[in-house]
């Protein structure tokens with residue numbers, strides 16, 4: 001098997017200001033599938049085509065933003081090895097017992113120098129995507145409810161010490177650097193896009209003075225047509241849209257950025273090129289960041305740089 | 310029944326309905342004066358100080374609104390709804406920026 005180690009983004013927990021308003025948004029407008037609620041009051045969702053019990057969890061709090069981001073790793077031995085490797089590298093880790101999140105096994109938790117809480121886990125109950133594993137249909141009716149992305153794809157996080165974060169992902173966790181934007185002086189990276197497989201990115205970071213900030217969580221759509229349909233549904237529901245529909249130069253992904261009812265930005269996204277780990281990193285100079293963000297409009301939107309939760 | 314909102318120092322006055330936030334009323338008219346971000350009370354860029362008038366609010370992120378802010382009516386315009394004519398000052402700043410290491414920037 002070629003894909004080992006970290007397999008994919010597995011879950012994210014996001015804070016919302018009003019739980020029921022947010023449930024209505026994520027379930028009926030974004031079209032995620034609600035899969036459970038726990039004793040802490042958290043609400044669990046998955047995208048219709050995902051097989052694991054949950055990928056997107058919301059918690060009511062007095063501030064918006066990200067609680068943690070978790071990657072699924074291959075198996076328990078891999079989890080233990082990453083835990084040991086992280087500690088050998090000098091990063092403190094903590095074990096969260098199985099069952100603390102619904103239908104989820106033991107998690108290894110650590111904090112990045114950017115202030116973001118990361119997790120690794122090897123087990124989450126497979127509940128399926130509503131399509132049988134024998135003679136499967138290509139889709140089921142959940143595909144037509146709301147925007148209905150097919151999976152939670154990646155996140156862009158803002159915080160300090162991006163160079164150190166890059167080292168942890170590439171030297172300990174087995175990621176590789178797909179694309180980057182240089183700082184204005186060209187001596188460092190202002191933003192980095194990292195992959196653990198053949199997706200154009202699984203997580204991205206941008207240098208920012210405040211730690212632990214969420215720029216966006218991204219949901220994968222099947223086609224450009226589905227991205228445009230997502231834009232229609234956003235407008236029908238008066239969802240505040242930030243940028244798009246347009247295409248990023250960085251990643252080549254086609255996108256809309258918009259905000260949830262608590263000011264957490266999300267993305268409906270499709271496409272992107274398919275990198276391999278042996279490919280050279282692609283570099284954008286800072287004066288081309290506008291094309292990197294919005295290729296047709298060549299515009300470095302002010303909100304992209306300044307609005308986070 | 311709409312109310313008149315005045316932005317001090319900007320010489321902007323606009324009509325805002327009670328069920329419409331101070332930010333969306335301004336935005337709907339295509340006027341500028343208060344920075345627009347998430348429109349959900351989460352990002353803090355639309356911060357204003359209400360200098361006169363009555364209003365109601367919806368929940369907003371305490372990352373951007375402290376107890377002292379609440380006491381002094383320094384609030385997020387996207388979560389404030391007018392119940393009388395009202396005046397405000399813009400105090401939110403768009404000064405934090407991606408790409409520049411924290412050490413090179415003035416403190417927020």
Ligand code: FES
Nearest residue numbers: 346347348353387
């Ligand atoms: S626009 Fe983000 S808090 Fe008002």
Ligand SMILES: [Fe+2]
Nearest residue numbers: 156218267269
């Ligand atoms: Fe993205």
